[in-house]
Amino acid sequence: MLDYRLVEAVAAVIREGGFERAARVLHLTQSAVSQRVKALEDQLGTVLVVRATPARATDEGRRLLAHCDKVGLLETDLAAALRPESGSDSPDADAPDIPHIPWTTLPVAVNADSLATWFPDAVAPFLRTERALLDLSVDDQERTHLLLRDGHVAAAVSTRAAAVQGCRCLPLGRVDYLCLAAPDFAAQWFPAGLTEAALCRAPAVIFNRADEVHHQFLRVLPPTAASFDRIARSLPLHYIPSSERFVDVVAQGLAYGMIPLPQARQHLADGRLIDLAPGHAVPIRLYWHCWGLRTSLLDALTQHVVSHARQVLAQE
Amino acid sequence: MLDYRLVEAVAAVIREGGFERAARVLHLTQSAVSQRVKALEDQLGTVLVVRATPARATDEGRRLLAHCDKVGLLETDLAAALRPESGSDSPDADAPDIPHIPWTTLPVAVNADSLATWFPDAVAPFLRTERALLDLSVDDQERTHLLLRDGHVAAAVSTRAAAVQGCRCLPLGRVDYLCLAAPDFAAQWFPAGLTEAALCRAPAVIFNRADEVHHQFLRVLPPTAASFDRIARSLPLHYIPSSERFVDVVAQGLAYGMIPLPQARQHLADGRLIDLAPGHAVPIRLYWHCWGLRTSLLDALTQHVVSHARQVLAQE
DNA sequence: GGACGATCATTACGTTTGCTTATGAAACAG
DNA sequence: CTGTTTCATAAGCAAACGTAATGATCGTCC
Secondary structure, three states, X not given: OOOHHHHHHHHHHHHXXXXXXXXXXXXXOXXXXXXXXXXXXXXXXXXXXXXXXXXXXOHHXXXXXXXXXXXXXXXXXXXXXXXXXXXXXXXXXXXXXXXXXXXXXXXXXXXXXXXXXXXXXXXXXXXXXXXXXXXXXXXXXXXXXHHHHOXXXXXXXXXXXXXXXXXXXXXXXXXXXXXXXXXXHHHHHOOXXXXXXXXXXXXXXXXXXXXXXXXXXXXXXXXXXXXXXXXXXXXXXXXXXXXXXXXXXXXOOOOEEEEEHHHHHHHHHHOOOEEOOOOOOEEEEEEEEEEOOOOHHHHHHHHHHHHHHHHHOXXX | OOOHHHHHHHHHHHHHOOHHHHHHHHOOOHHHHHHHHHHHHHHHOOOOEEOOOOOEEOHHHHHHHHHHHHHHHHHHHHHHHHOOOOOOOOOOOOOOOOOOOOXXXXXXXXXXXXXHOOHHHHHHHHHHHOOEEEEEEEOOOOOHHHHHHOOOOOEEEEOOOOOOOOEXXXXXXXXXXXXXXXXXXXXXXXXXXXXXXXXXXXXXXXXOOOOOXXXXXXXXXXXXXXXXXXXXXXXXXXXXXXXXXXXXXHHXXXXXXXXXXHHHHHHHHHXXXXXXXXXXXXXEEEEEEEEOOOOHHHHHHHHHHHHHHHHHOEOO
16 A cells, blocks of 8 residues: 555645645655655656646646545544544643644635635535535636546536546536626617627626636527627627626626626616526536545535535526 | 554454464564554554454454555555556637727736725726726735736736836735634634634634735734744645635634735624734735836726725725 | 463564755756 | 756665564463
8 A cells, every 4th residue: 555654745745836845844854755755756657746836746646636635535534433532622721742633624616606605605514513624726617627537626516517537426506697787887888788789899797718608698699690709709808707896897887797696686686787688597507526435524515515505506 | 644554454463363464464573563553553542453363353443444445445546547648638728809999908917805805996987987898817915916027917916015027016005914703713712812722723714825814924923933833834724715705704603814904894893703813913015016018098097096095905 | 270372562672764964956037 | 147946866864663582461271
C-alpha cells in the first residue's frame, strides 16, 4: 500500500502551490518535501507535480489527489467509528500539543446561482451537525462536473444529467430562467417587444463567457434559427460574474437578462421587474453529482442537499 | 493520515491468526509485528487484536480491516488509472463575439467584497450615461493588479498602493474588516474570548486560499507572533468564495470570520453578529488602478468610481 | 502441581531511513 | 546582467525501526 506521508506531501505541494509553503504546512523543511515527492514519483514511475509557479498537478497527480481525498473521507468515517464516545467536545483546557479532533474538509463545486439561492440553506443543517468544513469552488453550471471528473471536488451541482464515471448522480429539480427587465428599461429599449432590431441594440447582461442561458433563450424565441446567429453575434453584453449584482443591474434598469425565478419572484411581485417574454422561460435542470464512494459524511451531505433542493426547486 | 504499514500488520495478524505467521507473510520478525501492532493501538487508543489462539480482531479491529480493504480497492483503481498513458482531453474553446462599434466593453477587475458592496452603486450612474459595457473579473484584492499588469483588464480595484507600470493609481479609501460571529457561536466556541486554544478549535470561514485578511488579523492579536504560526497552521477553515454567502455562514452561527464593516453594520445593529475583538479591526486600503491612457470612457469611469468610493469608504 | 511448549511483550543493540542544514542549479524579474 | 525565488542535491546525523535475545503469560500434559 502507498505511504501516505509521501502522498500528503504531493497533496500539500499542489494545494499550497509550492514546495516551500507545503513544507510549512507539513512542519517540515522544503528539502524533505522535495525528497518525499521525488520518492513517490519514482515509486509510481510518473511525474505528479508540474514544477512551475505556482506548482500544479499533472493528470496523474490529480488522480492521486482525488484518491487521497477519498481515503481521507474513509479515515474520517473510521475515526468516528472508533471513537463512539465523542459526544461532548466543548472547548475545555487540555494539552495544546495534541491536535484537536480532526475536521474534514469537503471540496464541493457549485454554480453561482445555486450558491446565491438555495444552496446555503441546504448545507447549513449539515454543517451544524457534522464536523465538516466546506471548500467551495464556484464555476459555471455546465463545467462543475468537470471539476468532479478531474478529482478537484467530491461533489458538484451541475446541469449534466449523465453520471460521471464512478460517481452518483441525483436529480435536484428545475430552475426557470426568465427574460426580465425593469419597466423603464423595457419601455425604452423594447417598445415593440423583443424584435430582432431591439435585441441587437439593447444592452444585455450575462454572467460570464461560459454562460449559455441567454443564448438558449434566444434560440427558443419566435424569430427563426436563421436570425439567431446574427443576433447572438451583435449583442451588447455586460459580463457580471456575481448572481446578486447581476440581478441588481437588471433591477436598476441598466440592462435586461435571464434571471432565475426564485431570485426574481419578489421583484416581479413588486413590479420592479417585468417578464419580456412570458411563456418563454428557459428551464435549467440541476443534478447533484458526488463520488460513488459511500461515506457517512458524503451521504449526509447528499441527503441534506437533495432533500432540501427537492423541496425548494420546481419538480417535474 | 494513517501509516498503512501498521494497518497491514494488524490485518496480517488477524488474517493469519497470529503474530508469528503474520511476520512470515510480511517478511519480518515476530517482534517487529508486535511493535507495529502496539504502535497502532497506542495511536488509536484502542485494542485491535484479541491475543488468543488463534488471534482475532476486536470490533474496532474489524472496522479497521474493512477500512483497509476499501483503501486497497481504491489503490487498485488508482494504479489502473496511472498505468495507461493519459488520454487527451481538449478544453472547450469559446469564441467571444465582439459587439458593435457604438458599445465599448470595459474589462475591469474587482475584488468580491467591493462587488458585493459599494462598487455597483459607483458604476450604475456611469452605465446610465455612457454607452459602455462592463466585463468584470472577480479576483482576490491582492491579485487584481496582476490582471491589470498583464493587460487583461483596463482598470482594477486592488490593495496595491504602488502604481503598475504605465498606469494611474488613485486611493479609494479604507474598509475595516471586523472579526465577527453570531452570539450563540461566540458563547459556544469563545466562552473565554479569543484564546489560542479556542482559535485552534472554532471553525472559521475565509474567502479562498488567497485570502490574507484572516491571517493578518491573527497577527495583530495580543498573543505574540510566536504563537501565531501554531494557530495559523491548525485553523479549521471553511472556504466560501462568495461575499454574501460568507456573511450568511457567519450570521447563521456556522463559523466566525472577518467581515467588512459595511456588510456587517446592519447585522451588528440587530445583534445578529457581535465583534469578537473590538478595537482590532483589520484596515484594508483600496486603490483604483487604470491604464494611463487618457480615454473619455476610462476617465468617466474613474471619476465615478473614485468619487463614489470616497463618499462611502472610510477616509484617513 | 509443576514442567513444558506456545505465544506475545520487552529489551538492547545495530542498521537504515529520512530529516536538517547547506549549497547548487534553473527560472524569472527588474 | 544581477538579484531573487524556487526546487534539487549532498552530507551529516538523529530518530525510527528491525533483529536477536530474553522475559512474561497462559494453557496443557505428565
